Amino acid sequence: MLKLISFNLLIITFVLISCSKSEEADEKTASTIYANSKSGDTASGSITVGSDTLTGTYKGLCASTSTMSSYPSDATHVGFVIVITGSSSYTKEMNYYTDSACTSLSLGWYFNFDNVTVGDASGSDYKITANQASHDILANTSGGETFIESLFSNQLDVTVGTEKTTNDGTLYYNLINISGTTLNYGDESSSAYPSSSSDITFKQQ
Numbered sequence: 001m002l003k004l005i006s007f008n009l010l011i012i013t014f015v016l017i018s019c020s021k022s023e024e025a026d027e028k029t030a031s032t033i034y035a036n037s038k039s040g041d042t043a044s045g046s047i048t049v050g051s052d053t054l055t056g057t058y059k060g061l062c063a064s065t066s067t068m069s070s071y072p073s074d075a076t077h078v079g080f081v082i083v084i085t086g087s088s089s090y091t092k093e094m095n096y097y098t099d100s101a102c103t104s105l106s107l108g109w110y111f112n113f114d115n116v117t118v119g120d121a122s123g124s125d126y127k128i129t130a131n132q133a134s135h136d137i138l139a140n141t142s143g144g145e146t147f148i149e150s151l152f153s154n155q156l157d158v159t160v161g162t163e164k165t166t167n168d169g170t171l172y173y174n175l176i177n178i179s180g181t182t183l184n185y186g187d188e189s190s191s192a193y194p195s196s197s198s199d200i201t202f203k204q205q
């Protein structure tokens with residue numbers, strides 16, 4: 001289990017960096033297509049951050065997988081979504097899609113955070129801590145299944161169409177920034193706050 005969790009964090013870091021670069025490239029071409037939520041979680045409640053409020057669903061750009069070195073064989077695009085699920089909880093989705101509109105799912109990875117605590121301001125950013133209570137994996141295609149099982153060196157058995165949940169309990173540190181309908185979300189870490197909130201940009205939908 002420890003090996004799986006460590007590898008999980010390694011994969012997340014890799015995909016965050018790769019996706020951020022893809023999103024930046026899409027922004028330069030004036031893309032306005034955003035990722036669609038696939039976790040099935042319903043937006044509810046709100047989280048107060050300074051004088052602002054996090055509520056509803058926030059979507060990152062629908063980005064091509066072409067700049068990534070590893071992804072499901074049937075996935076053409078990837079995107080992140082954050083769903084606020086309560087006054088101190090949210091779900092972060094990482095979805096691989098089989099279409100350029102980011103509507104058809106190949107593989108979804110859903111990180112469920114609770115006990116969200118908003119701390120002091122750090123410049124224009126706010127410090128937050130959150131407990132990653134669990135994460136869910138949903139392979140919606142055989143391509144998604146093969147990819148995720150390969151990432152875990154076949155130590156993880158996934159069935160197409162069946163969500164697999166793993167309990168966690170790791171505390172993460174992050175920086176976020178809210179400006180109108182824009183949420184800037186840092187690269188969370190289990191050991192220290194990131195240097196900025198500029199890892200992924202989301203738009204409230």
